[in-house]
Amino acid sequence: MTKYIGKSVKRLEDKRFLTGQGKYTDDIKLVNMAYAYILRSPYANATINNIDISEAKAQPGVAAIYTGADIPESIAGVPCGWQVNFKNGDIMKEPPHPLLVRKKVRHVGDGVVMIVADSRAIAKDASELIDIDYDIHDAVTDPKKAAEPGAPLVHEELPSNVCFDWELGNPKDEVAAALASAAHVTELDFTNQRVVPNAMEPRSAIGHYDTAYDRYTLHTSTQNPHLTRLLMCAFVLGIPEHKVRVVGPDVGGGFGSKIFHYTEEALVTYFSKILGRPIKWTADRSEAFLTDAHGRDHVTNAKMGFDANGKIVALQAYTYANMGAYLSTFAPAVPTYLHGTLLQGLYTTPKINVDVTATFTHTNAVDAYRGAGRPEATYLLERLLDLAALEMKVDPAELRFKNFIPAFDGVTQPGYQTQVALQYDSGNYEPVLKRALEMVGYEAFRQEQANQTNGKLLGIGFSTYIEACGIAPSAVVGALGARAGLFESAQVTVQPTGKVSVYTGSHSHGQGHETTFAQVVADKLGIPIEDVEIIHGDSDRVAFGMGTYGSRSLAVGGSAIVKSLEKVLEKGAKIAAHLLEASADDLEYNDGKWTVKGTDKSVAFGDVSLTAYVPHNYPEGIEPGLDFSSFYDPTNFTYPFGAHIAIVEIDKETGAIKLKRFIAVDDVGNVINPMIVDGQIHGGLAQGIGQALHEGAMYDEDGQLINGSYMDYCMPRADDFPSFEIDRTVTPCPHNPLGVKGAGEAGTIGSTPAVVNAVIDALWKGGHEVKDIKMPMTPERVWNAMQD
Amino acid sequence: MANKISINVNGKMHTGAIEARKLLSDYLREDLSLTGTHIGCDTSSCGACTIHLDGKAVKSCTILAVQADGCSVTTVEGLATNGELHPIQEGFKEEHGLQCGFCTPGMMMTATDLLKSNPNPSEQEIRDALEGNFCRCTGYHNIVKSIQYAAKKMA
Numbered sequence: 001m002t003k004y005i006g007k008s009v010k011r012l013e014d015k016r017f018l019t020g021q022g023k024y025t026d027d028i029k030l031v032n033m034a035y036a037y038i039l040r041s042p043y044a045n046a047t048i049n050n051i052d053i054s055e056a057k058a059q060p061g062v063a064a065i066y067t068g069a070d071i072p073e074s075i076a077g078v079p080c081g082w083q084v085n086f087k088n089g090d091i092m093k094e095p096p097h098p099l100l101v102r103k104k105v106r107h108v109g110d111g112v113v114m115i116v117a118d119s120r121a122i123a124k125d126a127s128e129l130i131d132i133d134y135d136i137h138d139a140v141t142d143p144k145k146a147a148e149p150g151a152p153l154v155h156e157e158l159p160s161n162v163c164f165d166w167e168l169g170n171p172k173d174e175v176a177a178a179l180a181s182a183a184h185v186t187e188l189d190f191t192n193q194r195v196v197p198n199a200m201e202p203r204s205a206i207g208h209y210d211t212a213y214d215r216y217t218l219h220t221s222t223q224n225p226h227l228t229r230l231l232m233c234a235f236v237l238g239i240p241e242h243k244v245r246v247v248g249p250d251v252g253g254g255f256g257s258k259i260f261h262y263t264e265e266a267l268v269t270y271f272s273k274i275l276g277r278p279i280k281w282t283a284d285r286s287e288a289f290l291t292d293a294h295g296r297d298h299v300t301n302a303k304m305g306f307d308a309n310g311k312i313v314a315l316q317a318y319t320y321a322n323m324g325a326y327l328s329t330f331a332p333a334v335p336t337y338l339h340g341t342l343l344q345g346l347y348t349t350p351k352i353n354v355d356v357t358a359t360f361t362h363t364n365a366v367d368a369y370r371g372a373g374r375p376e377a378t379y380l381l382e383r384l385l386d387l388a389a390l391e392m393k394v395d396p397a398e399l400r401f402k403n404f405i406p407a408f409d410g411v412t413q414p415g416y417q418t419q420v421a422l423q424y425d426s427g428n429y430e431p432v433l434k435r436a437l438e439m440v441g442y443e444a445f446r447q448e449q450a451n452q453t454n455g456k457l458l459g460i461g462f463s464t465y466i467e468a469c470g471i472a473p474s475a476v477v478g479a480l481g482a483r484a485g486l487f488e489s490a491q492v493t494v495q496p497t498g499k500v501s502v503y504t505g506s507h508s509h510g511q512g513h514e515t516t517f518a519q520v521v522a523d524k525l526g527i528p529i530e531d532v533e534i535i536h537g538d539s540d541r542v543a544f545g546m547g548t549y550g551s552r553s554l555a556v557g558g559s560a561i562v563k564s565l566e567k568v569l570e571k572g573a574k575i576a577a578h579l580l581e582a583s584a585d586d587l588e589y590n591d592g593k594w595t596v597k598g599t600d601k602s603v604a605f606g607d608v609s610l611t612a613y614v615p616h617n618y619p620e621g622i623e624p625g626l627d628f629s630s631f632y633d634p635t636n637f638t639y640p641f642g643a644h645i646a647i648v649e650i651d652k653e654t655g656a657i658k659l660k661r662f663i664a665v666d667d668v669g670n671v672i673n674p675m676i677v678d679g680q681i682h683g684g685l686a687q688g689i690g691q692a693l694h695e696g697a698m699y700d701e702d703g704q705l706i707n708g709s710y711m712d713y714c715m716p717r718a719d720d721f722p723s724f725e726i727d728r729t730v731t732p733c734p735h736n737p738l739g740v741k742g743a744g745e746a747g748t749i750g751s752t753p754a755v756v757n758a759v760i761d762a763l764w765k766g767g768h769e770v771k772d773i774k775m776p777m778t779p780e781r782v783w784n785a786m787q788d
Numbered sequence: 789m790a791n792k793i794s795i796n797v798n799g800k801m802h803t804g805a806i807e808a809r810k811l812l813s814d815y816l817r818e819d820l821s822l823t824g825t826h827i828g829c830d831t832s833s834c835g836a837c838t839i840h841l842d843g844k845a846v847k848s849c850t851i852l853a854v855q856a857d858g859c860s861v862t863t864v865e866g867l868a869t870n871g872e873l874h875p876i877q878e879g880f881k882e883e884h885g886l887q888c889g890f891c892t893p894g895m896m897m898t899a900t901d902l903l904k905s906n907p908n909p910s911e912q913e914i915r916d917a918l919e920g921n922f923c924r925c926t927g928y929h930n931i932v933k934s935i936q937y938a939a940k941k942m943a
Contacts, residue, residue: 008884010881010882010884011881011884014880014881014886014889015873015881016889017886017889017892018864018867018868018873018877018880018881018886018889018892018896019824019864019865019867019868019873019877020822020823020824020825020863020864020865020867020893021824021865022824022889022890023823024823024826024890026823026827027817027823029821121807121809198922198924199888199890199924200826200828200834200836200888200890200891200922200923200924200925201826201828201888201890202827202828250888250889251888252826252828252888252889252890252891253887253888253890253924253925255924284829284830285828285829285830285831285834286830509888510887510888510889510925511887512887675884676884678884678930679884679887679925679926679929679930682926682927682928682929682930683887683924683925683926683927684927685927686924686926686927686928686929687924687927709829709830709831709833710829710831710833710834710922711831711833715833715834715922715924717915717918717919717922717928718914718915718916718918718919718921718923718928718931718932719912719915719916719918719919721915721927721928721929723911723929723932724927724929747927
């Protein structure tokens with residue numbers, strides 16, 4: 001019986017946030033704490049001749065000033081956690097990412113000097129008295145131009161700016177032959193522009209060394225406390241892991257940008273011991289713009305071929321992916337195994353080849369941002385499909401129905417083997433698009449569009465996407481280059497009174513795990529949800545964890561909890577059997593008690609837990625206690641999918657776009673808390689739509705981020721959106737115990753191309769047969785498109 | 789140079805000497821440890837630091853603490869009375885108007901000011917009123933519903 005699973009239980013964590021009692025890293029104040037400010041390079045490519053800190057150091061209240069020279073050579077910098085090899089088998093280029101630069105800065109925002117003072121204001125004031133003599137060089141910011149011969153080198157010790165090249169799928173000649181024989185080929189050159197994650201809480205880190213215990217504590221705004229500890233201890237500072245506690249307290253959003261191990265975390269940890277004081281660093285928003293790992297930034301050429309009946313016969317994609325100046329933790333995985341592997345989409349395309357060149361540029365690092373590679377893959381496919389429909393004068397929805405992979409449940413029917421390495425777990429694609437069309441009122445809309453006379457252009461855009469979540473089977477990702485396992489762990493401690501503490505390696509920074517996970521635990525144990533507490537984000541309390549990203553928390557972290565719950569119930573049954581003087585096989589567990597089948601003899605969960613800790617009358621050969629840890633390593637990714645439809649209206653006079661409606665029908669497998677899943681979809685949609693209409697990081701030729709503040713970077717606001725119209729279908733995941741697939745990224749992955757497609761559709765209806773409008777689709781860009 | 793100020797915050801008088809350049813947001817967080825007021829930007833754009841100054845919603849990073857001398861300030865910590873949630877707090881809970889919680893205090897302070905001047909706002913009026921408050925988690929969808937919930941409750 002489920003009392004909680006499937007219900008919109010109100011969030012248990014809300015109260016502290018609603019009353020101002022959330023505890024984010026910057027809210028933490030330690031005794032004798034000092035404050036760090038990092039002086040960063042104002043140039044994208046420059047050699048440091050001299051750093052003069054003498055005047056700054058003499059300022060009252062300045063505790064210390066550190067430069068690269070204060071860091072031992074043995075500390076090379078922060079590592080990359082994913083290795084991709086060149087096509088010829090060579091290992092990717094992996095230059096060091098120093099904590100503070102000694103000689104050469106490689107992007108605007110590269111850290112050069114750390115000033116530590118009694119207050120942040122004093123540290124900032126002192127930074128203005130530091131004199132750094134730079135020789136400035138030419139920069140390159142575009143990932144394609146960076147690969148050209150003669151481009152300014154980001155790392156002069158490397159032969160070129162190419163980090164790696166990579167290819168996946170069918171042989172190129174087979175794809176070329178299929179394209180050559182196609183009845184129609186749609187080709188598109190486009191840029192999936194760089195965006196800035198913009199979690200509302202800027203990153204913050206506090207390092208604290210405790211001399212009494214010879215132990216460090218790092219509080220940091222991270223999605224990933226244990227991995228941060230592992231990377232920092234083993235690969236950066238060389239500190240024994242058991243001597244470091246990493247806490248990710250309340251974290252104000254992540255969206256990928258807080259997965260990674262950043263230089264500032266290692267700096268405050270390392271120098272807290274040297275200084276003998278806790279050191280806090282908190283980014284201001286300008287620093288966040290310059291240093292939080294960015295997302296996307298692909299330059300792509302793609303061709304999709306169709307036969308005379310509209311069946312896709314082949315896809316060829318070439319992409320240049322911008323890595324930025326240094327490799328961030330998961331950066332190489334994004335344009336490769338999270339992008340190339342998704343180019344099957346929902347379609348039966350028999351020949352697919354994807355070719356990726358990743359390059360270094362004089363820009364901030366690019367890494368996973370909500371969706372991570374899958375939005376880029378979806379954008380590529382869905383833009384091509386809608387454009388092909390316009391070019392071939394067929395209906396874009398019909399074109400999709402024609403090409404969908406037939407339904408398969410992954411249980412009685414096998415998973416679907418793609419041309420690009422993955423095997424989809426379960427899928428039923430027609431119903432999501434059918435439902436979305438119903439919600440739109442498709443026929444009526446097309447009539448309205450045809451009859452429009454108000455000086456505006458109406459357009460409709462489609463996107464039917466698939467993603468790979470529940471990251472990930474360790475052996476699989478290991479074979480693909482991951483330098484970490486991607487399992488999850490969970491400990492379930494039943495207290496003597498029957499209250500339950502659950503320690504999960506997943507990390508909540510807005511996703512509501514304290515509620516969703518508690519729903520699962522309460523239902524499986526048949527106890528009130530109030531009796532369950534979910535604990536996360538502290539390496540001293542949670543033994544191990546791999547953190548939250550890739551929509552993995554419930555599918556992987558939740559499954560680890562279920563494994564521990566099963567162990568609790570199995571042992572509990574043995575204790576109950578002893579108390580009931582029955583065989584464990586004759587018992588059934590329901591509503592929080594074990595009952596001898598066919599009788600009214602029962603013993604409650606709380607009595608069994610008490611017996612486990614007060615084992616006076618106790619079965620022989622069984623240890624006291626009711627406490628189990630589990631590690632869950634999934635056997636496959638999960639594959640959520642959905643259909644998104646955007647309706648836009650363009651003002652012919654100004655090019656302004658109004659997003660009139662947005663319909664999303666998503667299938668994320670089983671749903672534990674519909675309210676929370678809806679919230680995840682809403683937020684994802686806003687980020688995806690934001691990329692289409694508003695957002696984009698802009699570097700000029702010199703490598704300056706010219707819109708690095710909220711005065712310049714267009715963050716989506718409440719009045720930019722209509723209320724979203726959402727629904728879902730349910731195709732359970734066949735390979736995890738909860739049947740869940742993950743909902744964190746779906747909204748972002750599906751929505752971006754739907755909006756662009758809607759604008760292109762509107763323009764075609766107005767007689768402007770343009771293939772592409774650069775994102776973000778500003779009124780100016782749209783207006784210009786109508787002048788041709 | 790230190791300047792003496794007296795500010796009533798959430799019904800309690802605070803008197804102290806502070807640097808003239810200190811922002812009200814920093815004063816609340818650092819001097820009074822009222823860390824429910826958040827700082828999300830340096831350009832007075834994001835609204836996470838919104839408080840009430842003499843009853844009106846103000847971004848506390850746009851004014852100096854010394855400018856608030858003699859004024860009355862309400863922060864998110866002062867919204868609930870005797871442990872009972874304010875209708876706007878209840879609305880955000882009931883309608884899932886928050887995820888990470890970082891923008892939430894500012895959102896609620898802006899929303900309560902809106903409801904004071906416009907007790908029955910339309911969806912568009914709510915969206916317009918929130919243009920100075922960023923949220924990256926919710927897509928604003930449920931924030932709008934939370935404010936509608938509070939409006940109904942307060943009517």
